[in-house]
Amino acid sequence: MLVLKNSVIDLHHSEKKTLVGFFSLYITLCIVILIFISFVYYKFQKDLMLSQKRIDLQNYSNEFIIQLKQLHINFDKNRVYPRDSRFKTAIYDSDKQLIFSTLKSPSVQLDNIVYTSNKTIHFIKEPESYYLGARYVILEIEDNQTWLDDIEQEIMIFTSIGLVFMLFIGYWLLQLFIKPMRDAMHLLDRFIKDTTHELNTPISAIVANIEMIDTTNLDEKLARKIRRIDIGAKTVSNIYQDLTYLTLNHQIMSQNEHLDVGKILFQRVEYFSTLANVKHIEFKMNIQDDVILFIDIKKLSKLIDNLISNAIKYNKINGTIDIILKDKYISIHDSGKGIKKEQLALLYDRYSRFDKTVGGFGIGLNIVSMICKEYHLEIDISSEVNIGTKVEVKWK
Amino acid sequence: MEINLFLKSLLKVVVSLTIFFVFTSQVQGSVYTQNCIACHKDIPVSIDKYFYRYLLKYSSEKKVKHAIKHYLQNPSQEKSVMADAFINRFGIKNKSKLNDEQLENAINEYWETFKIFGKLK
Numbered sequence: 150m151l152v153l154k155n156s157v158i159d160l161h162h163s164e165k166k167t168l169v170g171f172f173s174l175y176i177t178l179c180i181v182i183l184i185f186i187s188f189v190y191y192k193f194q195k196d197l198m199l200s201q202k203r204i205d206l207q208n209y210s211n212e213f214i215i216q217l218k219q220l221h222i223n224f225d226k227n228r229v230y231p232r233d234s235r236f237k238t239a240i241y242d243s244d245k246q247l248i249f250s251t252l253k254s255p256s257v258q259l260d261n262i263v264y265t266s267n268k269t270i271h272f273i274k275e276p277e278s279y280y281l282g283a284r285y286v287i288l289e290i291e292d293n294q295t296w297l298d299d300i301e302q303e304i305m306i307f308t309s310i311g312l313v314f315m316l317f318i319g320y321w322l323l324q325l326f327i328k329p330m331r332d333a334m335h336l337l338d339r340f341i342k343d344t345t346h347e348l349n350t351p352i353s354a355i356v357a358n359i360e361m362i363d364t365t366n367l368d369e370k371l372a373r374k375i376r377r378i379d380i381g382a383k384t385v386s387n388i389y390q391d392l393t394y395l396t397l398n399h400q401i402m403s404q405n406e407h408l409d410v411g412k413i414l415f416q417r418v419e420y421f422s423t424l425a426n427v428k429h430i431e432f433k434m435n436i437q438d439d440v441i442l443f444i445d446i447k448k449l450s451k452l453i454d455n456l457i458s459n460a461i462k463y464n465k466i467n468g469t470i471d472i473i474l475k476d477k478y479i480s481i482h483d484s485g486k487g488i489k490k491e492q493l494a495l496l497y498d499r500y501s502r503f504d505k506t507v508g509g510f511g512i513g514l515n516i517v518s519m520i521c522k523e524y525h526l527e528i529d530i531s532s533e534v535n536i537g538t539k540v541e542v543k544w545k
Numbered sequence: 546m547e548i549n550l551f552l553k554s555l556l557k558v559v560v561s562l563t564i565f566f567v568f569t570s571q572v573q574g575s576v577y578t579q580n581c582i583a584c585h586k587d588i589p590v591s592i593d594k595y596f597y598r599y600l601l602k603y604s605s606e607k608k609v610k611h612a613i614k615h616y617l618q619n620p621s622q623e624k625s626v627m628a629d630a631f632i633n634r635f636g637i638k639n640k641s642k643l644n645d646e647q648l649e650n651a652i653n654e655y656w657e658t659f660k661i662f663g664k665l666k
Contacts, residue, residue: 221597230665243604249665279604281661 206272221280240283403445577654
């Protein structure tokens with residue numbers, strides 16, 4: 150939808166579905182109302198046209214009935230049914246049996262007074278005396294249907310204008326509806342932006358200083374504590390990077406270059422090794438050399454980071470992570486608890502988390518999906534509960 | 546011998562009577578001819594004029610037939626389709642002595658003779 154496209158905020162699938170549902174219902178309702186109004190207008194115009202024609206038809210019928218009377222009086226001498234070039238006629242008796250007809254349209258409604266029938270106009274007159282037994286005299290004139298063309302044109306114009314107007318109202322209503330939703334998400338985004346901004350300096354200081362500590366000269370107890378601080382700092386740093394990416398980075402132009410994906414993969418595995426060691430998770434790397442991808446280095450790192458981070462986070466103790474890199478193909482397969490089928494479709498939604506026992510904001514895969522979309526990478530997630538989750542990224 | 550002669554004479558009488566009745570019925574014609582035309586031919590207004598009067602007032606076959614039958618069974622000035630001047634001059638006819646079936650046959654023939662259906666050009 151146009152209204153959502155330009156928004157910085159991504160609406161959830163269900164919210165989009167609700168809005169699309171509302172808009173469809175609104176448009177359907179508008180169309181039904183417009184059809185109803187058009188129909189009423191058509192009926193009104195038709196009645197107007199018929200009432201105008203009725204005056205002529207009334208005069209014709211009077212003339213015809215005089216001729217019919219003459220024929221009735223002189224029936225023993227003359228049996229030629231009266232005819233007129235201006236109109237056609239038929240006579241029916243009181244049991245609605247046809248006595249004689251010169252009508253073009255045989256479809257007759259004797260209970261009506263004036264109506265249209267197969268491009269003709271019929272007028273029913275009941276004479277005071279039933280000449281030749283004629284209780285009903287039907288007069289027929291040609292209907293050139295110019296009135297219908299005019300009405301069609303008018304209805305088309307006014308319906309189109311009405312529909313456009315209704316669409317504008319609908320658009321305005323939609324804006325009104327999504328405003329609280331957008332406001333709430335803006336508030337959350339602004340909060341994250343402000344928070345992350347304030348986190349930048351202390352996190353950088355912690356990470357930089359830990360890296361500078363030489364753990365080899367420390368006793369085992371202290372070194373373990375330092376490693377824990379390192380893991381904690383890296384986790385916070387990772388979250389920080391995700392949040393900054395979401396709030397800032399994706400609006401910045403990418404600096405794409407030809408990157409060796411294998412090299413980056415090794416770097417990122419190395420980065421996460423301390424984190425993986427805590428859960429005794431083993432990385433099994435099957436990396437093909439010289440797999441090149443034209444991408445921004447920060448974005449590729451972010452993509453890999455999020456996938457590895459998830460594979461660690463949702464893995465079991467003593468689990469494994471298989472990383473395969475082939476030509477135009479990366480696969481990261483963990484041995485974790487897996488994801489239920491019905492939850493797979495909602496994976497890329499921001500702030501959606503299926504396992505609240507582990508930390509996170511539920512933004513990782515949203516970022517992955519955004520990066521994949523930007524670089525036309527095809528991502529496929531397959532999962533089996535209690536066996537593991539496999540994420541495959543392919544490109545052409 | 547006498548019995549045979551009697552039977553022969555009886556047969557002759559029966560045959561003669563049959564021939565007589567067949568002949569007279571042919572000469573006399575239908576109920577309509579015998580009972581309607583017979584009288585109406587003496588009136589200066591021809592019988593078809595009554596039909597068109599009925600048609601003018603009752604329109605359909607069913608209603609016309611019903612009205613004629615109703616009138617013939619119990620004629621009155623109110624039921625008559627003719628103008629007052631006509632009634633004043635010729636009066637009201639006598640009640641018909643024909644039974645229902647005969648009346649219906651006569652009326653059917655009357656309708657078939659003068660009906661409009663199929664006669665207009």
